[in-house]
Amino acid sequence: MKLSEAKQQFISTWGAMGTHWGINRTMAQVHALLMISPDPLTQDDVMAQLNISRGNVNMNVRDLIDWGLVDRVIISGERKEYFTAEKDIWKVAKQIIKERKKRELDPMMKLMDQLSKVDGDKKDKELKTFLDAINGIKKFGAHADNMLDVLVKSDESWFLSTALKLFK
């Protein structure tokens, strides 16, 4: 298989995968492109390689920067902005875990706390089932939160060696 073909396939699949994770296809494709590009790219490079408009590139790159997955790069003597992505997949994963925890898990747990204050007769089957569900999620969330925190703070070698032994 030729490199150009392989790149194309990687970008396309990474994009499709993104849609299964609540990430828009193009954003995932831009990320994929930057991950396999040795040097930083400009908006025009991305436009050309993915065949998308300037506005689209701008928007998605900005989102990727918000996620902490892409950085602006200043190249001295150049007027244009360049963009580059973190290439260490472990760091990428940690960053995504960190962001999703902040954006999703934390607010969800806050809501569960509120919902567990629901009032009514504890003997009521409806209420009991509801509270059991909420409390189950709270407990699970607290543990997941903890686990993810440790994961995010750990380094790659820990993940690649120790973690496995512990799990086995």
Add this chain to the structure above:
Amino acid sequence: MKLSEAKQQFISTWGAMGTHWGINRTMAQVHALLMISPDPLTQDDVMAQLNISRGNVNMNVRDLIDWGLVDRVIISGERKEYFTAEKDIWKVAKQIIKERKKRELDPMMKLMDQLSKVDGDKKDKELKTFLDAINGIKKFGAHADNMLDVLVKSDESWFLSTALKLFK
């Protein structure tokens, strides 16, 4: 807060959360409704409670069954089908991990194996960066795969006690 209100909020938030995870809003809402319902519900119950059409309920319930998150229940003497959802959130999480691993991680790893066979001059910077990315993902994926396998095979008490100590 009243129960009916709390339920409504839970269903709505669980649905919104679904969209961040590549799951359609309605499917997540149906799941939420079944999780907090003490008794199995019929298609008509779900239609009434979520204000959606019969076809929509049918489709989403079928998907939830495919995901292993909802079961058909036969109630003797009743002609209609009833549906119920697993209420133990740890089992729900394990099931989702299992399915996503099968549907997403496994195929992705298969693709990486293919892409790592790309041919060309190993000195080429473009090729080198590409291969580094692919191999990084392969290595990461193999470990994640392993970790998730152990998680899925472990039981709740392990998660709630041992896992934390190990991680700390």
Add this chain to the structure above:
DNA sequence: AAATATTTTCAATAATTACTGAAAATTCGA
């Protein structure tokens, strides 16, 4: 400060995804 290059915004539009509802298929009881 004017000219030029570059980035950002956002209303209009396109593309995608989800939903409805009625017809077809299936199931089940009599």
Add this chain to the structure above:
DNA sequence: TCGAATTTTCAGTAATTATTGAAAATATTT
């Protein structure tokens, strides 16, 4: 086996989400 109840399918439509492209804003050079 027939008829009624129930489930499933799916073409048409609605709702949502993503993209374009050109105008406005910003930054840089001369």
